[in-house]
Amino acid sequence: MASQTSNQDKVGALREEVENLRKENEDLRLMFQAISNRYNILRAHLQELNLSYQTKGNGSLTQHVDLYNDSFKRPRTEFSMAKSSQIFVKTDPKDKSLIVRDGFQWRKYGQKVTKDNTSPRAYYRCSMSPGCPVKKKVQRSMEDKSLLVATYEGEHNHGVERSLGKSLSCPVMNNPFQSASVKGIAIDLNQSGADVEMSRNSDKTGMEGFVSSLAKDPNFTLALAAAVARSMTEQSTLPML
DNA sequence: CGGTTTTGACCCGCGC
DNA sequence: GCGCGGGTCAAAACCG
Numbered sequence: 619m620a621s622q623t624s625n626q627d628k629v630g631a632l633r634e635e636v637e638n639l640r641k642e643n644e645d646l647r648l649m650f651q652a653i654s655n656r657y658n659i660l661r662a663h664l665q666e667l668n669l670s671y672q673t674k675g676n677g678s679l680t681q682h683v684d685l686y687n688d689s690f691k692r693p694r695t696e697f698s699m700a701k702s703s704q705i706f707v708k709t710d711p712k713d714k715s716l717i718v719r720d721g722f723q724w725r726k727y728g729q730k731v732t733k734d735n736t737s738p739r740a741y742y743r744c745s746m747s748p749g750c751p752v753k754k755k756v757q758r759s760m761e762d763k764s765l766l767v768a769t770y771e772g773e774h775n776h777g778v779e780r781s782l783g784k785s786l787s788c789p790v791m792n793n794p795f796q797s798a799s800v801k802g803i804a805i806d807l808n809q810s811g812a813d814v815e816m817s818r819n820s821d822k823t824g825m826e827g828f829v830s831s832l833a834k835d836p837n838f839t840l841a842l843a844a845a846v847a848r849s850m851t852e853q854s855t856l857p858m859l
Numbered sequence: 860c861g862g863t864t865t866t867g868a869c870c871c872g873c874g875c
Numbered sequence: 876g877c878g879c880g881g882g883t884c885a886a887a888a889c890c891g
Contacts, residue, residue, distance in 0.1 A: 726864055728883060741882070745862085755882095 703770050711763040716740035716756040718768040724754065735760050747776035 707718050716729075716738070724742035731738045737758035744752040752772040759765040 725862080727885095729864090729866075730881065733880065739881090 705768050705770075706759070707766045707768065708764055709766050711758075716758070716766065718754070718756050718766055720768070722746055722752075722774070732757070737763075744774060747774070750775050 705718070705720070722744055723746045725745040726740055726742050728741040729738050730741070735757055737760075739755055739757040742754045742756065744750040744754075750772075752770065752774050754771070755769045757767055759767050
């Protein structure tokens with residue numbers, strides 16, 4: 619029958635379309651994860667600015683929110699990946715491992731007990747790319763033993779995608795630690811939560827340029843919407859921690 | 860077997 | 876020059 623063959627054609631075409639969409643979705647997911655990682659690094663840089671401010675004055679919540687805006691309003695000649703930045707990760711204080719999952723692969727090359735802190739400091743080098751100069755130090759905070767402080771130095775000479783292709787779960791996105799806070803500063807390491815906090819606490823002054831440039835790209839907005847939807851679906855299947 | 864971790868030795872800058 | 880402390884090296888152990 620003619621109608622039967624045309625139905626088969628339609629089914630074939632639909633299958634092909636579904637497969638194409640699936641591939642596209644996968645690409646978009648990887649792209650979203652790369653952007654997420656970059657965002658985390660940028661946020662860590664902000665955190666560093668915030669900390670240096672707090673050491674000078676007694677930072678209340680209001681002050682540190684203002685600083686977010688001030689640091690964005692300030693003209694910058696360079697706004698690349700942070701050359702040196704700190705992030706805080708909430709962990710079990712009894713856990714002696716000094717591991718901070720941030721989406722990159724690291725090779726530990728040393729550990730030292732420092733004078734000002736009873737817990738040891740671990741030294742890592744990025745092992746995702748042969749000549750990558752990035753290093754990080756991880757040490758438990760003295761004030762709050764449940765916090766791991768990771769200090770990053772240098773700029774990666776590669777993207778984060780390299781490792782993402784191998785595993786479906788991005789360590790940063792699936793970070794089991796819901797939030798970390800120290801002296802009134804809260805860093806939410808849960809990806810979706812972080813986005814919400816960001817939009818609540820800042821007027822996005824400095825982010826405007828970045829966001830609007832991305833928003834002008836229809837491909838990006840579509841990609842982001844799809845990736846976020848998928849990300850949320852995946853996260854909803856994870857056990858609540 | 861190749862990559863990673865461990866850990867004591869070594870290096871180097873800084874203050875005295 | 877010397878000692879101290881933080882950072883790195885490198886050989887051995889470990890692990891998937």
